[in-house]
Amino acid sequence: MAIRERIDINETTRIYLPDNTDVWQLRYKDDKGKWVTRSTKERDMVRAISSVENIIRSNVPNVIDVCYAWEKLQPKNRKTRDYVNALHKWIVPYIGHCKIDDITQKDISDMYTNSIGYFETTKGRKPSKSTLLNWNAALNAVFDYAIINGLVHHTQLPKLSVKNGTRPKRRVAFTDEQIKTLINSEFFNHKSKNLKTIRIRFCLRYYIEFLLYSGIRHGTESDGIAIDDIRSEFTANGDYFCYVTIRKGKTTLHTGDRTTVLKYDGVDAWKKLMFIGSKDKGKNRRLLGDISTERLGSAFKNLLEFEGMYRPDLSLYSLRHTYITKELLKGTPPAVIASQCGTSIEMLDKHYGHLTAKLAASQLVR
Structure with a gap:
């Protein structure tokens, strides 16, 4: 193809006029060093030159496109789910439309302002520092993907920081009276025409006790328990124990499976839940x-x-805090509780230090 006229804008960008058309063509090198040809759709040279930047920029993906491209390559695990949730709910709605190489510090600031405001509206509280750090980690993972794939240079990306997160508050636990009220609630006796609702309420009634007497985390930990993960046995002394193997959850990725003890008071709840689990036709039941x-x-x-x-601060997760609180006040050694609950003595001291101090004081004055 013959070229009637050519204008070099710089070393990697030029426009030219072929002999078979009066429309100026654009030829440039992309971020990977590959030559790309596009039509400017302009017959006037000045207007063709003016359109160059917009044409090149049109090939730069938006943040939302990079997020989806990153997501497709990630393994299906808890970390990915947390990041994807943060991206979809708190990040993409505010900067998803931005070009990946054109995000300003103001865009990030506005994103945090809007996300935190929406968080407060929906959750009834400010996000914790760890929540904001999770948002940052999710966005940084997408930024790293963009850099590695030549979509952006690291100098074009804004810095992320956390300044407004709230400090962790004391864990909220249920009182004995509250637990009694919940377990004996008429809520479970309410009639419903929906069979699914009836089954969920039946399950919830005993799920509450199962969590209360095991200290297991509601969510991924309890969700991953199969019928075969629970076994019971009598000791030589005639004591009855029920063991639960935790294979999924917050800590298993780093420490592997752990075995926790279900207290005797929770055995009946376990047997009732077994009735529900026995109906599961899946491989793991x-x-x-x-x-x-x-x-x-x-x-x-x-x-x-x-x-x-x-x-807002009471949930099924509060049953775990109730378990830990009761054990600490009973005088159970923190090391035993930490092992049972899949946490550390440092975390117990951080969130329940007021209880251990109170217990220590009561023991010192004996």
């Missing part, structure tokens, strides 16, 4: 059958509202 922990969480919120006990 989940203890909760086909009932998701998300549905149980929603039902528990309805239970709290039914009893007039709802607070």
Whole structure:
């Protein structure tokens, strides 16, 4: 193809006029060093030159496109789910339309302002520092993907920082009276024409006790328990123990499976849940059958509202805090509790230090 006229804009960008058309063509090198040809759709040379930047920029992906490209390559695990949730819910809605190489510090600042505001509106509290760090980690993972794939240079990306996160508050636990009210609530006796609702309420009634007497985390930990992960045995002394193997959750990625003890008071609840799990036709036969922990969480919120006990900081996870609080006040060694609950003595001291101090004081004055 013959060229009638050519204008070099710089070493990697030029426009030219072929002999078979009056429309100026653009030829440039992309970020990977590959020559790309595009039509400017302009017959006037000045207007053709003016359109060059917009044409090249049109090939730069938006943040939302890079997020989806990154997501497709990630393994399906808890970390990925946390990052994807942060991206979809708190990041993409505010900067998803931006070009990946054109995000300003103001865009990031506005994103945090809007996300934190929406978080407060929906959750009834400010996000913790760890939540904001998770948002940062998710966005940095996408930024790293963009850099590695030549979509952007690291100098074009804004810096991320956390300044406004709230410090962790004391864990909220249920009182004995509150637990009694929840377990004996008329909520579980309410008639419903929906069979699924009836099954969820039945499951919730005993799921509460199962968490209360094991200290297991509601969510990924409890969701991954299969019927075969629980076994019981009598000791030589005639004591009865029930063991639960935790294979999924917050700490298993780093420490592997752990075995926790289900207290005797929770054995009946386990047997009732076994009835639900036995209906599961899946390969692993989940203890909760086909009932998701998300549905149980929603039902528990309805239970709290039914009893007039709802607070934003009370949830099924609070049953774990109730378990730990009771054990600490009983004088159970923190090392035993940490092993049972899949946490560390440092974390217990950080979140329950007021209880251990209180216990120490009571022992010192004996």
